[in-house]
Amino acid sequence: MADTEEPRRALSLDRWRGADGGVWLLFAGVVALLVLAPVISLGLIASRGSGDLWPHLIENVIPVAFRVTFILLLGVGVLVTAIGAGTAWLVTAYDFPGRRILDWALLLPLAVPTYIVAYAYLDILHPIGPVQTTLRAILGLTSPRDLWFPEIRSMAGCIILFSLVLYPYVYLSTRALFLMQAAGLVEAAETLGARRRPVFFRIALPLARPAIVVGTSLALMEALNDVGASEFLGIRTLTVSIYSTWINRSSLPGAAQIALLMLFIIVTLIVVERWARRKQRFTGSAQRSQPLVPRQLTGVRGWATFLLGALPVLLGFVVPASYLVNEAWKRIRFNGIAPSILTETGNTILISSIATVFTVCLGLAVAYAARLNRHGIGSVLVRTASLGYALPGTVLAISILTPLANLDNLISGFSQELFGVSTGLLISGSGAALVYAYTTRFLAISVGGIEAGFEKIPRSLDHSARSLGHTPGPVLRAIHLPLLRPTIGAAALLVFVDCMKELPATLLLRPLNFETLATHLYAEASRGTYEDGAVAALAIVLFGLFPVILLARFARPAALTGGRAAIVADGHL
Amino acid sequence: MNQLTDQQMWDGEPTAAPVAINWHDAKPALTVDGIRQTYGRVTALDGVSFDLAAGEILALVGHSGSGKSTLLRVAAGLERPASGRVFLDGTEVCGPGRFVPPERRGVGLMFQDYALFPHMTVLQNIAFGLSRLSRAEADRIARATLDSVGLGACADDYPHALSGGEQQRVALARALAPGPNVLLMDEPFSNLDRRTRDIVRDETIAVLRRNRATAILVTHDPEEAMRLADRIVLLRSGRVVQTGTSEELYRRPASLFVARFFSEFDEVEGVVKNGAADSALGRFAANGFADGAKATICVRPNAIRVGKRGSGVDARIVSRRFLGETDLLHITVDGVPRSLHARVPAGAAIAGDDAIGIEIAPDDVMVFPESDARPRARG
Numbered sequence: 001m002a003d004t005e006e007p008r009r010a011l012s013l014d015r016w017r018g019a020d021g022g023v024w025l026l027f028a029g030v031v032a033l034l035v036l037a038p039v040i041s042l043g044l045i046a047s048r049g050s051g052d053l054w055p056h057l058i059e060n061v062i063p064v065a066f067r068v069t070f071i072l073l074l075g076v077g078v079l080v081t082a083i084g085a086g087t088a089w090l091v092t093a094y095d096f097p098g099r100r101i102l103d104w105a106l107l108l109p110l111a112v113p114t115y116i117v118a119y120a121y122l123d124i125l126h127p128i129g130p131v132q133t134t135l136r137a138i139l140g141l142t143s144p145r146d147l148w149f150p151e152i153r154s155m156a157g158c159i160i161l162f163s164l165v166l167y168p169y170v171y172l173s174t175r176a177l178f179l180m181q182a183a184g185l186v187e188a189a190e191t192l193g194a195r196r197r198p199v200f201f202r203i204a205l206p207l208a209r210p211a212i213v214v215g216t217s218l219a220l221m222e223a224l225n226d227v228g229a230s231e232f233l234g235i236r237t238l239t240v241s242i243y244s245t246w247i248n249r250s251s252l253p254g255a256a257q258i259a260l261l262m263l264f265i266i267v268t269l270i271v272v273e274r275w276a277r278r279k280q281r282f283t284g285s286a287q288r289s290q291p292l293v294p295r296q297l298t299g300v301r302g303w304a305t306f307l308l309g310a311l312p313v314l315l316g317f318v319v320p321a322s323y324l325v326n327e328a329w330k331r332i333r334f335n336g337i338a339p340s341i342l343t344e345t346g347n348t349i350l351i352s353s354i355a356t357v358f359t360v361c362l363g364l365a366v367a368y369a370a371r372l373n374r375h376g377i378g379s380v381l382v383r384t385a386s387l388g389y390a391l392p393g394t395v396l397a398i399s400i401l402t403p404l405a406n407l408d409n410l411i412s413g414f415s416q417e418l419f420g421v422s423t424g425l426l427i428s429g430s431g432a433a434l435v436y437a438y439t440t441r442f443l444a445i446s447v448g449g450i451e452a453g454f455e456k457i458p459r460s461l462d463h464s465a466r467s468l469g470h471t472p473g474p475v476l477r478a479i480h481l482p483l484l485r486p487t488i489g490a491a492a493l494l495v496f497v498d499c500m501k502e503l504p505a506t507l508l509l510r511p512l513n514f515e516t517l518a519t520h521l522y523a524e525a526s527r528g529t530y531e532d533g534a535v536a537a538l539a540i541v542l543f544g545l546f547p548v549i550l551l552a553r554f555a556r557p558a559a560l561t562g563g564r565a566a567i568v569a570d571g572h573l
Numbered sequence: 574m575n576q577l578t579d580q581q582m583w584d585g586e587p588t589a590a591p592v593a594i595n596w597h598d599a600k601p602a603l604t605v606d607g608i609r610q611t612y613g614r615v616t617a618l619d620g621v622s623f624d625l626a627a628g629e630i631l632a633l634v635g636h637s638g639s640g641k642s643t644l645l646r647v648a649a650g651l652e653r654p655a656s657g658r659v660f661l662d663g664t665e666v667c668g669p670g671r672f673v674p675p676e677r678r679g680v681g682l683m684f685q686d687y688a689l690f691p692h693m694t695v696l697q698n699i700a701f702g703l704s705r706l707s708r709a710e711a712d713r714i715a716r717a718t719l720d721s722v723g724l725g726a727c728a729d730d731y732p733h734a735l736s737g738g739e740q741q742r743v744a745l746a747r748a749l750a751p752g753p754n755v756l757l758m759d760e761p762f763s764n765l766d767r768r769t770r771d772i773v774r775d776e777t778i779a780v781l782r783r784n785r786a787t788a789i790l791v792t793h794d795p796e797e798a799m800r801l802a803d804r805i806v807l808l809r810s811g812r813v814v815q816t817g818t819s820e821e822l823y824r825r826p827a828s829l830f831v832a833r834f835f836s837e838f839d840e841v842e843g844v845v846k847n848g849a850a851d852s853a854l855g856r857f858a859a860n861g862f863a864d865g866a867k868a869t870i871c872v873r874p875n876a877i878r879v880g881k882r883g884s885g886v887d888a889r890i891v892s893r894r895f896l897g898e899t900d901l902l903h904i905t906v907d908g909v910p911r912s913l914h915a916r917v918p919a920g921a922a923i924a925g926d927d928a929i930g931i932e933i934a935p936d937d938v939m940v941f942p943e944s945d946a947r948p949r950a951r952g
Binding site: 460 | 677701
C-alpha cells in the first residue's frame, strides 16, 4: 500500500478539490484575478504605444518626473524616519509631563490627507495669511514684499508637508517594536555604562531598523499615491505626470507607460519592505521582553521634551485642523451649511459604505480560503489579493477605465440587440467602477486585518467544529464570525475612511456629476478657492479621526499586557 | 445516553477493559492502511497501518515529530494523506479518489487546548455537534451528556469560567455527545497540572469505558499510554516501531529504541560468544546473535541484587538516596565507564560498607544488537 505512488500533479489537484477549501479557494482565486486584472490591463494599454507622444515623454517628461519623484521620496523618507523614530524613542525612553497624551496624540496627523495639509498650509503661510501678517506686525513692516518668507510651493515645502502627516506610519511601527523588545538590550547597554542618548543611536535605532523600513515604505507609498498636494504645490511627480498625460494630453497609452515605470519603483519598495519584515518577524519572536522603564525628566527638561515631542502633532494636526475649524466656522456662520455639502457627504458615505461592504466580504472570503488551505496556494492568493494596495489610485483608474468602458459597450450592444434598449455606461456610469477601484486598492487592508484576527483563533476550534458535523461555511458563520467581530469592525472602519479620503481614483472614475467631499475639495482647490472647501476638508479630517482613535485604543492595552513593568511604569505617572 | 448519577459515573470504574477481549477478533472500528504523508521533502508518515477494534482504547506514542498527531489528523480527515487508506466501520473514508471530509466522518476530536468555543455556553458547545436533531432533542442529549461528566450545574457558564479540568471534561462531553464511531484525542491531558491530570485521566477513562467508546489517544508520555491504553502503537520517524499491550512493549521490546522509550535502565557494552553476551557484569543470553557481534546489555535498576564482596561481580557504592521503601544506589563496576543505578529494598546495603558484590537477575536484563540506530518495524 505504502509504495503505490500516484502521479504528483493529479494528486495535488485532488488535494485542492478535497479537504482544503474547495469552493472557497476557487472564489479567492477569482478575487485574486480581479485584483490582478488592472495590472494586466495596464500592460496591454501601454503596449499599444503612444505614438508621437513617446519621444516627448521620454525626453521631457519622464526624466524630470523621475528626478522629482526620487528627490521627493528621499526627502520624505529621511524626514519621516527622523520624526517618527525620534518621537517613538522619546515616549519610550523618557517620562515627562504629557507623555501619555503624546503617546496617542502623535498618531493624529494620520487623519489629515496630504492634499488637505497642503491646502491648509498654503493659506496659513500665504503673504496675507495669519503667519506672515503677524510676523509683519511684530517686525513693523507694511508691505508683504518687505518680508522674505520661504516659498511653500517648492520641493522643500512639499517634503516637509508630506512628512508632517506621514511620519505616524514610522512612529506606529517603531513604537510597537520598542515596546516589544527594546528593554532588555537597552538596559543591558546601560548596565554596561552607556548613557541613554548614545544607546538610541547604537542600540535602539539599529534594532528598530526593520520597523522603520516598514513604516517608511508605507509613508512613501502614500506619498507616491498623492496627486492633489503635489500638483497643487507645483511638484511634477510621476503621479502628476501620469494624471496630466492622460487628462491634458488625452494619451492613455502614454500615461500607462509612465505608470508601468512607476510600478517598477513600487515593486522595489515592496521588495525592500518584505526583506525588512522577514527580519522583524524573526527578531520579534526571538526576543520578547518587558517594556523599557522610562527615565524621569522633570522641570524645565521635562517640559522642553514635551514641546519637542508635541511639535509634529502641532504642525501636522493642531495647526491645520484649527485652521479648518476656523474657516469652516466662518463659512457656516455666514452661509449656513450648503445643501451641496450634505449631498456630497451623503455621496461619500454611500459609495464608501458600498465599497467597504465589498472589500470586507471579499477580504473575509480570501482570508478564510487561506486558512482552509494552509499548505497550498492559499497564501499565494492572499498575497495576490493584497497587491492592489501598491497601485496608486491614478494608475488603478487608468488601468480599469478602458476595460470597463469596453465591457459597457459590450453589454449595451447585447442589450440593444436583444431588447432594443441601450444600457449606456452601466458600469462606469453607476459608480461600479469606483467601487471596483476602491475594493482592489483597499482589499489588502481587510485581508491583512482579518487574517491577523484569524491567527488569534486556534485552528483546533475549526477542527472541532468540522468533526462535530459542520461544513466550512457554517463553521465560519457559527464560530469565526462571532469571534472576528471586533477585527472585522476595525478593518471595515479603516477601509471606509481610506475610501472616503481617496482622491485620484475618485476623480477619474466617479460617475458624471457625482461629487464626493474629496472631489469637491479638489475642485475648489483647482479654482483657487480652496478656503471654500474648508467644510468638506474638516468633514474628511473628522472621519479620519476614527481609525486614529481605534489605533490608540488598541495599541495601548497591547502595550500594557507586555508585562507588569509596563503597568508599574504607567502607574506612577 | 445512560441515565447515571455523577457518583456512578466517577466512582469505582475500572480503568482497564472490563472483560479481557481479544481485540484482533473484534470487527475493526478504524483501519489505517499504509498511510504516507509528506510536506515538501519531509516525510511525516511512512506507511503506517493498524486496526482499532470497537471498544478499544489505543495509544499512539512517540517523541515529538514522530508523526503521531499527523496520523490523528489524517484519521479525522483534517489532512489528506499522500497515499494510503482509512476505513471507519468498514467503510472507506479516505483512499485513491475518495475523501470524506471531517464533518461526514462521525469522529470525535479532543485537543490539548480543549478547543471550546469561547463565545458559547457550555451547553451550546455540547449541542453544537447535535444540530441535525430537533432543538429539544439536542438540548436533552446535551444536558444528559453534561450530567454524565458531572458538570450538569455548569450548563450556562462560559468556558473561561471553568477550571482546566472542567474544560477538559466539557471537551470530552462535546466530543462524545454525537456518539462518534471513534474518539480521537490529541494530548488531552498535557495542559493540566500533575495532580489534576491523574484525577482527570482516571475519570476520562471511566467515561470512555462506560460509553464503550472506541478511542485513540495521542501522547508523548509512555507512562500515560501504559496506564490508559489497551494497546499501544509506538511511532518513530513516521513508522510503526512496535504494536502491543503495555506489558508486551515493556517486557519484550522489539528494539533498543522501544526499550528506551518505555523503561529506564543502564546500558553496558558486551561481545557475543556462543549465544551469550560477555560483559563486565557477566554473561547474558543473546540468542540468534552472531559470534563476535557487539551487543548492548540493558540492566533495569531493580535487576541488581546487592550482596557481600566476593559474591557475584565486585562493585562499589558511590552514593545512596533514600526513596522510602527502596534505596537508589549509584554503583561503579570496573570496566563499566558510567555508574549503574540499582533500586534495592531499603537497608539492603549496609551503611559504611561500600565495597560490595552484585548479582544481576537475568529476567530484568535485555540484550540488543549494539548498532540499533534504526528501528526494526514489526507488526
